[in-house]
Amino acid sequence: MTTVRMVSGKEIDLLNPDPKMIDIEDIAHHLAKLDRYNGASPKFHYSVGQHCLYVAQILPAPLQLWGLLHDATEALCGDVVSPLKALIPAYKEIEEGISRAVCERFGLACLDYAPIKAADKAVMAAEMLQLFGWKDLSANVGVDPAKIKIKSMSWKSVKKEFLATYARLTEEQSF
Numbered sequence: 001m002t003t004v005r006m007v008s009g010k011e012i013d014l015l016n017p018d019p020k021m022i023d024i025e026d027i028a029h030h031l032a033k034l035d036r037y038n039g040a041s042p043k044f045h046y047s048v049g050q051h052c053l054y055v056a057q058i059l060p061a062p063l064q065l066w067g068l069l070h071d072a073t074e075a076l077c078g079d080v081v082s083p084l085k086a087l088i089p090a091y092k093e094i095e096e097g098i099s100r101a102v103c104e105r106f107g108l109a110c111l112d113y114a115p116i117k118a119a120d121k122a123v124m125a126a127e128m129l130q131l132f133g134w135k136d137l138s139a140n141v142g143v144d145p146a147k148i149k150i151k152s153m154s155w156k157s158v159k160k161e162f163l164a165t166y167a168r169l170t171e172e173q174s175f
Contacts, residue, residue, distance in 0.1 A: 004076050006030065012076055014094050017101035022072075024106075024166050030075035032159035038081050041131045044152040048079050049162050054123045054148055055116070056165060063115055065169040066108055068162070070116050073098040106170075126150055 003011040006026035012018070031049030035041075048071050056067035071079075073095045085091050103110035126148035128134040153161075 019105035022105040028162040032155040
């Protein structure tokens with residue numbers, strides 16, 4: 001069986017995801033509860049959903065929805081640490097298929113956007129500095145990581161803000 005059941009009860013086939021089955025409420029819920037860095041944050045629970053909110057915030061308006069949803073695949077696949085992803089050959093292919101379905105569902109151009117990757121890296125640098133005290137990624141990320149303030153948020157607050165951000169952005173972009 002290759003399906004994942006979401007909190008809504010919808011089942012999505014990881015190998016053949018149907019864009020119509022992908023739901024923003026499911027994405028917001030799962031990402032708000034999903035630990036980033038494999039749960040390693042020593043200060044407080046820090047979720048993939050919260051990370052996505054920060055990425056969206058530092059991007060220009062036309063790219064904010066893309067930033068908010070850039071890790072939506074993790075709502076289905078989990079936040080697999082990069083070294084493990086590299087060891088699982090089929091993972092990237094599965095993730096790309098889910099990403100295409102997410103893009104289709106939310107009307108996003110399925111491109112490898114350099115600005116999204118740069119914002120993701122800048123937020124990661126801020127996370128590593130503020131959550132762990134690691135300074136090795138703080139240089140040359142394009143955005144001063146000190147300007148991104150990582151704060152403690154409950155998963156319910158993250159979900160609520162994620163959905164409110166989505167509503168604001170999709171209203172502005174008139175889907």
